[in-house]
Amino acid sequence: MLVAFSALASLLLIAVFILKEGVPFFFKYGLGHFLFGLTWDPQAGQFGIYPMIVASLWVTLGAMAIGAPLGIAGAIFLNEFVPRSVLRVVKPTIELLAGIPSVVYGFLGVMVLAPFIRAHLGGPGLSILAASVILGIMVLPTVISISTDAIGAVPNSYREGALALGATRWQSVTLVTVKAARSGIIASIILAMGRALGETMAVIMVVGNAVKVPHSALDSARTLTANIALEMGYATGLHREALFATGVVLFVVIMLLNAMATSAIKAGGRRA
Amino acid sequence: MSDNQAKIVVRDFSVFHGKLQSLRSLTMSIPAHRILGIIGPSGSGKTTFLRALNRLNDLSPETRAEGQAVLDGEDIYHPDYDVVRLRKRVGMLFALPVALPLSIYENVVYGPRLSGVRDRRRLADLVERSLKDAFLWDEVKDRLQTSGMRLSGGQQQRLCLARVLAMEQLEVILLDEPCSGLDPISTAKIEEALTLLKAKYTIVLVTNNTKQAARVADDTAFFLMGELVEYGVTQRLFTIPRDARTSDYVTGRFG
Amino acid sequence: MRVPPKYAQVLAVALLGAATLLTLVVLVFIIVFVLTKGLPTVNAAFLFTVPRDMGRSGGILPTLIGTVLLPLLALVIALPLGVGTAVYLTEYTRESRVTRMLSFGADCLAGIPSIIFGLFGFIFFVVMLHMGWCLLAGGLTLAIMILPTIIRTSEEAIRAVPNAYREVSFSLGATRWETVLKVVLPNALPGIVTGIMLGIARCIGETAAVIFTAGSSLRMPTSVFDSVRTMSVHFYILAREGISSENAYGTAAVLVISVLAVNLVAYGLMHRFISRRTR
Numbered sequence: 001m002l003v004a005f006s007a008l009a010s011l012l013l014i015a016v017f018i019l020k021e022g023v024p025f026f027f028k029y030g031l032g033h034f035l036f037g038l039t040w041d042p043q044a045g046q047f048g049i050y051p052m053i054v055a056s057l058w059v060t061l062g063a064m065a066i067g068a069p070l071g072i073a074g075a076i077f078l079n080e081f082v083p084r085s086v087l088r089v090v091k092p093t094i095e096l097l098a099g100i101p102s103v104v105y106g107f108l109g110v111m112v113l114a115p116f117i118r119a120h121l122g123g124p125g126l127s128i129l130a131a132s133v134i135l136g137i138m139v140l141p142t143v144i145s146i147s148t149d150a151i152g153a154v155p156n157s158y159r160e161g162a163l164a165l166g167a168t169r170w171q172s173v174t175l176v177t178v179k180a181a182r183s184g185i186i187a188s189i190i191l192a193m194g195r196a197l198g199e200t201m202a203v204i205m206v207v208g209n210a211v212k213v214p215h216s217a218l219d220s221a222r223t224l225t226a227n228i229a230l231e232m233g234y235a236t237g238l239h240r241e242a243l244f245a246t247g248v249v250l251f252v253v254i255m256l257l258n259a260m261a262t263s264a265i266k267a268g269g270r271r272a
Numbered sequence: 273m274s275d276n277q278a279k280i281v282v283r284d285f286s287v288f289h290g291k292l293q294s295l296r297s298l299t300m301s302i303p304a305h306r307i308l309g310i311i312g313p314s315g316s317g318k319t320t321f322l323r324a325l326n327r328l329n330d331l332s333p334e335t336r337a338e339g340q341a342v343l344d345g346e347d348i349y350h351p352d353y354d355v356v357r358l359r360k361r362v363g364m365l366f367a368l369p370v371a372l373p374l375s376i377y378e379n380v381v382y383g384p385r386l387s388g389v390r391d392r393r394r395l396a397d398l399v400e401r402s403l404k405d406a407f408l409w410d411e412v413k414d415r416l417q418t419s420g421m422r423l424s425g426g427q428q429q430r431l432c433l434a435r436v437l438a439m440e441q442l443e444v445i446l447l448d449e450p451c452s453g454l455d456p457i458s459t460a461k462i463e464e465a466l467t468l469l470k471a472k473y474t475i476v477l478v479t480n481n482t483k484q485a486a487r488v489a490d491d492t493a494f495f496l497m498g499e500l501v502e503y504g505v506t507q508r509l510f511t512i513p514r515d516a517r518t519s520d521y522v523t524g525r526f527g
Numbered sequence: 528m529r530v531p532p533k534y535a536q537v538l539a540v541a542l543l544g545a546a547t548l549l550t551l552v553v554l555v556f557i558i559v560f561v562l563t564k565g566l567p568t569v570n571a572a573f574l575f576t577v578p579r580d581m582g583r584s585g586g587i588l589p590t591l592i593g594t595v596l597l598p599l600l601a602l603v604i605a606l607p608l609g610v611g612t613a614v615y616l617t618e619y620t621r622e623s624r625v626t627r628m629l630s631f632g633a634d635c636l637a638g639i640p641s642i643i644f645g646l647f648g649f650i651f652f653v654v655m656l657h658m659g660w661c662l663l664a665g666g667l668t669l670a671i672m673i674l675p676t677i678i679r680t681s682e683e684a685i686r687a688v689p690n691a692y693r694e695v696s697f698s699l700g701a702t703r704w705e706t707v708l709k710v711v712l713p714n715a716l717p718g719i720v721t722g723i724m725l726g727i728a729r730c731i732g733e734t735a736a737v738i739f740t741a742g743s744s745l746r747m748p749t750s751v752f753d754s755v756r757t758m759s760v761h762f763y764i765l766a767r768e769g770i771s772s773e774n775a776y777g778t779a780a781v782l783v784i785s786v787l788a789v790n791l792v793a794y795g796l797m798h799r800f801i802s803r804r805t806r
Contacts, residue, residue, distance in 0.1 A: 003607065003608050003611030003612055003615070004611060004612045004615035004616065004629055005612075005629065006608040006609075006611070006612060006674060007608075007609075007612060007629065007632045007633040007636050007674050007675060007678055008628065008629055008632030008633075010632075010636060010671045010674060011632045011635050011636045011639075012632075013647070013651070014636075014639065014643065014644070014647045014671070017647055017650055017651050017655075018643065018646060018647060018650075021646075021650050069546070070546050070549065070550055071550070073542065073543045073546035073547065074543075074546055074547040074550050076543055077540070077543035077544055077546065077547045078547060081540050081543065081544070090547075090551070092794055093551075093554075094550070094551070094554065095794075096787060096790050096791070096794070097554040097557075097558070099728045099729075099732060099786045099787065099789075099790045100557065100558070100732070100783060100786065100787075101731070101732030101733070101734065101759050101762075101782055101783070101786060102732065102734065103732075103734050103759055103762055103763045103766070103779075104557070104561060104762075104779050104782065104783060105557070106763075106766075107561075107762070107766045107775065107779060108557055108560065108561070110766065111772075112560070137553055137554070137557075140550055140553075140554070141554075144550070167532075168532045168533060168535075168536045169536060169540075170532070170535060170536035170539045170540065171532055171535075171536070173539075191638070194638055194640070195640075197640070198639075198640020198641070198642065198643070199640065200640065200641065200642040200734075200735040201734040201735050201763055204767070205763075205766065205767060225640065225642045225735075228642055228646065229642055229645070229735055229738075229739075232645075232646070232649065232739055233739075243646075244646060244650070247642070247643055247646045250640070250642070250643065251639070251643055254638060254639065254640060254643075255635065255638070257638075258634070258635060258638035261638075262631075262634060326698055328694060328697065328698060331693075331694070331697065333621055356700050356701075356702055357700070359697065359698055359699065359700040360699075360700035363698065363699070364698040366691070366694065366695070366698075368691065370689075370691040370692065370694075370695050372692055372695060372696070372710060373692075373713075373714060382696070382699055382701075382709070383699040383700060386699065386700055386701050386705055386709075387700070432695075435695075435699065436699070439699065439700065
């Protein structure tokens with residue numbers, strides 16, 4: 001049954017090839033130089049990705065600032081304060097929306113959100129803020145879906161216990177339900193972070209792609225993923241290696257996030 | 273009950289579930305063309321014994337068997353013994369009727385198809401004969417293509433019996449409390465079928481219902497806590513039991 | 528100041544409800560917006576003629592074909608691998624270090640962002656195996672991408688098949704393989720098909736992994752070694768390079784409808800599957 005190893009083999013193959021193409025660059029160029037260099041200018045042989053790292057962080061955290069509270073609020077509301085029948089309709093609808101191609105989200109960011117930001121908040125419009133909002137919306141289905149499952153898995157007896165002691169519904173939610181479902185909620189946020197950090201096409205369309213360290217949320221910036229996708233089409237030689245090295249950084253961070261999410265889910269499973 | 277006409281002989285046969293021993297060095301022989309009833313309270317090892325004779329225990333990794341179980345002179349636990357051939361010769365009927373989610377017809381021909389029977393005429397004959405032998409034919413002959421799961425519980429159990437009977441190499445039928453969930457009419461039909469089938473097969477019937485054993489079994493064995501307490505011709509065992517525990521059980525004082 | 532619990536509850540519920548409503552409104556708005564802007568452009572001519580002038584005018588026929596062929600090819604590759612893995616994990620092994628490692632591999636693969644798949648497909652299939660940008664390279668890359676989805680859904684569906692069916696099959700003299708073929712897989716089929724549909728939907732919507740492996744040629748493909756452009760990629764290029772916002776909206780509308788349709792079918796099947804199991 002060799003086919004059973006297809007997924008694991010693919011994973012290893014991907015890891016090996018991304019590393020093989022990217023890691024040598026770390027030694028040629030210097031890891032510190034690469035990670036903390038302020039200038040990205042392939043023609044001049046300058047490959048510092050510090051601005052992209054900062055931009056990716058901003059965009060990802062911004063997306064979480066929008067997506068996590070909305071998503072968790074939605075999950076709590078749907079589980080605790082509306083009839084089951086509503087949940088049964090709304091949850092699949094939201095999950096259905098997870099299927100909307102990312103380029104469509106990006107396009108809406110360009111056509112609707114960016115002009116709005118430019119007109120009302122200033123700046124170029126295509127910005128970290130625009131990317132954060134779009135990504136925040138994009139990760140909503142992930143956060144809601146996984147959090148809803150986690151909250152739904154909390155035994156009813158816990159809630160009844162709290163209510164029997166005279167707690168209001170809201171107190172039982174804050175005191176009992178959210179605590180019991182904590183690991184699932186955390187996992188949903190970590191997975192959503194991975195998605196936001198890894199998203200490419202939607203971000204390219206709305207983030208502006210200027211290669212400089214951003215100073216405000218209204219600045220145009222370029223994320224790690226955008227950097228790869230924008231230049232991969234024509235890069236050669238050292239330039240291509242630098243892009244793969246960018247991929248290595250991304251790969252490692254996302255694998256770490258996934259491992260964290262998995263262990264959070266496992267920890268929850270053990271306690272339950 | 274002399275050994276020369278024995279179909280199945282077990283010697284020092286034990287079955288373990290993990291550390292728990294559920295069958296304690298059992299020795300007995302099961303004669304051909306008779307119905308053996310096995311009675312005893314739950315947890316006495318009846319079902320374990322039955323499943324061991326079909327080697328269904330193989331499916332649970334925790335379970336292992338020791339000692340000998342011999343069918344027609346061959347040890348069925350010998351490493352070279354073909355378990356697939358064994359199961360084609362030794363059919364099993366479970367406590368809960370399980371119609372596969374297939375048509376009635378496809379349920380019955382499941383075994384023959386596995387043995388490579390392709391001829392439509394022969395399959396159709398097998399279906400008719402098996403369903404007749406299981407006293408189900410008249411109820412389903414006009415709807416053989418409908419799903420087996422649409423039948424009532426009693427009908428499903430007879431369908432399961434027909435499915436076992438359709439196996440052409442069949443020699444032994446093992447039944448694990450086949451009537452525990454059935455209505456009296458279906459129970460009567462299955463019992464009637466069994467008394468006719470013993471002419472062709474060797475039958476081992478595990479039952480929780482001592483009256484059923486008294487009604488249909490030629491011989492009866494009484495199991496208690498993984499041991500064989502008493503074994504003999506049914507009428508003798510029920511009227512003059514030799515062991516006090518047997519006497520207590522058949523008169524309904526425990527279990 | 529402490530807010531009395533009763534008012535805190537009212538306030539909290541109002542806030543949570545508003546957040547939920549906002550979420551739904553935003554998500555529904557996206558679909559409605561794309562469809563109202565795009566559907567007026569969509570007609571038979573748009574769907575079934577070739578694009579002219581880089582897509583500035585004309586239809587989307589080759590991208591429609593690319594969008595059908597690429598997921599299909601990915602599926603042909605991923606389905607046997609994925610279902611095979613699921614069968615192995617559920618029917619042929621017990622929980623062990625090896626199965627945990629295989630599951631872990633599938634989970635990790637599921638978390639990899641599509642741009643990394645694109646990079647890998649590019650360097651491995653396109654460059655190293657000399658395939659060039661083509662249908663085959665794209666199909667192989669997408670196959671790896673949807674493999675975890677197919678494994679997970681198939682595994683769940685197979686585990687949901689009642690054990691009694693397997694016992695009956697074995698007791699009638701079936702081998703393990705015969706039992707898998709005749710009893711397990713047919714009963715797990717709706718769940719497996721759900722996984723297939725979700726995988727297809729993901730392929731249709733994918734851009735980053737496709738553009739670097741299947742390329743973006745607007746010509747009609749004649750073999751698996753031709754480059755194709757899917758609707759997603761076409762839409763991305765139209766929108767990003769500002770070629771034609773009218774045609775971009777039209778393409779987006781077709782794209783969204785196809786993805787939603789495939790997802791709906793998947794949910795319908797899943798629902799039927801669950802209700803059949805509990806009946």
